Amino acid sequence: MNNCDVVRCADGYYRRVVYGFGPYIADYPGQVLLACTVSPGLYTCRIAELFVLQPFTAYFPRADIHELLTPDLLHQKVKGTFQDHLVTWVEEYLGNVHGKAG
Known part of the structure; x- marks a missing residue:
């Protein structure tokens, strides 16, 4: 996500493109799963306590899942x-x- 790609666009011109993430719309259970948080009223399982959970955007620069999540x-x-x-x-x-x- 730091490097640009040269891509041919639909209008026929070549442009430099840097890919990124936009808003991620999900319902509340989906947001809890994506952000690796614990919802009130939900219990963590013993396996989850053994591992440190990280969102899938943990290693993407300029992509914080907590800023990308928007409510549906x-x-x-x-x-x-x-x-x-x-x-x-x-x-x-x-x-x-x-x-x-x-």
Whole structure:
């Protein structure tokens, strides 16, 4: 990632290119896995305690996984507000008012 490559682009011109990483979008369990952190409520296994875990970007210059991780806002907001809260509430309400469907 420190050296540039000469690459022929789609427009036919040759350009020097330095490859890098952009934002990495993942849901919360994916972020915990990528950043090699422990989530509250999750227990570490005995094997993980024997090894020092490092993210896959540990040896890449200019790539810190903790700066690259961005939340998946659409997934988290839709799942958190709509699916987990509203759908569960409506199902419970309909079950109490109309009974369970057979």
